[in-house]
Amino acid sequence: MKIEHIAIWVKDIDKVCEFYRKYFGGVVHPIYHNPAKQFTSRFVTFDDGARLEIMHRPDIDHVWPVTSLQSDMLTLGHAGVQAPRRDTRDRMFHVEHLGFAHLSFSVGSKGEVDRLTKQMYADGIQVVGEPRTTGDGYYESVVLDPEGNRVEITV
Incomplete structure (x- = not known):
């Protein structure tokens, strides 16, 4: 058994595919688009057969950027959700969360x-x-x- 592929929701398919092509030698495959579902994706394949599916749908736009830092708490996104700050890396683009790391x-x-x-x-x-x-x-x-x-x- 092997993992067939891993999928990532993104805002900019081309920019993300280019990152994995340029730095890790991935081969970017043709774009797939399903207009009925407003779904677009591209696969990126690596030398060992591993694949990433880079996906976009306009209604999936829920990156939670850090909007403010207050002592040991972060305020995330438009909802104003509070989360504990673990270290300075949390300030970059995200906070640790359950799921893929x-x-x-x-x-x-x-x-x-x-x-x-x-x-x-x-x-x-x-x-x-x-x-x-x-x-x-x-x-x-x-x-x-x-x-x-x-x-x-x-x-």
């Missing part, structure tokens, strides 16, 4: 983790975790894709 790409070596992270930083990609060895032994960095999804770059 990140995608992880193995790039083969510590040197490639360092090189790719440095390239992304120079290109204006938000780096939220500098290259380091984690407590469980992974050498990784963490960046945000164009829609604020966490992406780990690891050996």
